[in-house]
Amino acid sequence: GAVVSQHPSRVICKSGTSVKIECRSLDFQATTMFWYRQFPKQSLMLMATSNEGSKATYEQGVEKDKFLINHASLTLSTLTVTSAHPEDSSFYICSAPIGSTNEKLFFGSGTQLSVL
Amino acid sequence: GDSVTQMEGPVTLSEEAFLTINCTYTATGYPSLFWYVQYPGEGLQLLLKATKADDKGSNKGFEATYRKETTSFHLEKGSVQVSDSAVYFCALTLSGGYNKLIFGAGTRLAVHP
Numbered sequence: 001g002a003v004v005s006q007h008p009s010r011v012i013c014k015s016g017t018s019v020k021i022e023c024r025s026l027d028f029q030a031t032t033m034f035w036y037r038q039f040p041k042q043s044l045m046l047m048a049t050s051n052e053g054s055k056a057t058y059e060q061g062v063e064k065d066k067f068l069i070n071h072a073s074l075t076l077s078t079l080t081v082t083s084a085h086p087e088d089s090s091f092y093i094c095s096a097p098i099g100s101t102n103e104k105l106f107f108g109s110g111t112q113l114s115v116l
Numbered sequence: 117g118d119s120v121t122q123m124e125g126p127v128t129l130s131e132e133a134f135l136t137i138n139c140t141y142t143a144t145g146y147p148s149l150f151w152y153v154q155y156p157g158e159g160l161q162l163l164l165k166a167t168k169a170d171d172k173g174s175n176k177g178f179e180a181t182y183r184k185e186t187t188s189f190h191l192e193k194g195s196v197q198v199s200d201s202a203v204y205f206c207a208l209t210l211s212g213g214y215n216k217l218i219f220g221a222g223t224r225l226a227v228h229p
Contacts, residue, residue: 004159036219043120044205044219093160105217107152107159 002028004096006108013084014116021079021111023094029074030096035067038091047092050077084115118143122206122220129196129227137191137223139180139206147208149173149182149189150217154203163191163204196227 003026013019023033033050048069049057056069066088068080077096081088092111098104123138141147151163151173164173169184180191189206206220 006159009157038221041124041221043221046217095159105162107154107161109154109157109159 002026002098002104002106004094004106004108006094006111008111009109010112010114012114012116015085016083019081019084019113021081021092021094021113023077023079023096023108025075025096025106028096028098030077030098031074033071033077033094033096035069035077035079036093036095038093044093052077081113084113086115089113089115118147118208118210118218120206120208120218120220122204122223124221125203125224127223127225129225131198131227131229132195133227135191135193135196135200135225137204137206137225139189139191139220141187141189141206141208143187143208143210145210147210149180150207150209151178151180151189151191152205152207152219154205154222156202160205196225198227198229201225201227 005024005026007022031052035047036044037047038044046059047062050069050071052071052074058064066082071077095105095107119142121140148167150165152160153163154160164175166173166182169182172181178193180189203222203224205222207217209217
């Protein structure tokens with residue numbers, strides 16, 4: 001079946017540094033990818049929709065200058081957490097659809113970001 | 117607003133025990149309901165779904181019934197296996213589009229031999 005690869009699975013960084021998370025569709029093309037964030041004991045929340053060749057669409061309350069999304073090809077979307085702070089520590093997951101139904105939504109395995 | 121509430125884990129069971137993971141929702145319309153599962157080191161994958169009241173979704177021995185009167189979609193399995201150890205997410209969507217999935221916090225299940 002289709003696979004979405006997310007890297008790294010875990011990252012620890014110092015406050016003030018930037019961290020890049022990659023999301024790749026390995027055997028299909030994805031013009032759209034989704035980025036989610038989950039704080040401990042809270043719901044998995046949609047942050048933004050990444051669109052190949054155009055600007056990402058951010059959900060209300062998500063800072064676009066802090067969470068830079070680049071979807072430069074049909075198989076790769078990146079999320080860069082700029083000037084990370086401890087409050088950005090969270091679990092980040094990407095997903096990519098094939099078609100328009102939920103049965104064809106494939107998720108990466110997630111990235112646990114810890115900012116010291 | 118629309119939301120999903122799941123029972124807090126972890127849930128720890130012995131093999132062959134009966135499983136229930138509670139899920140309730142709040143929605144302004146008539147949502148479709150889903151259970152996703154995330155096995156260790158893997159991405160979330162759709163386990164089952166129900167699109168209208170009284171529908172029962174089922175897959176791999178798991179079942180969940182869409183109960184409009186109690187706004188619930190509890191996940192059940194009669195006899196769990198060690199391989200069922202995973203994190204289970206309840207979710208809903210109102211628009212039918214995948215970009216509007218609303219998830220619960222997830223419930224970790226650990227099954228011991």
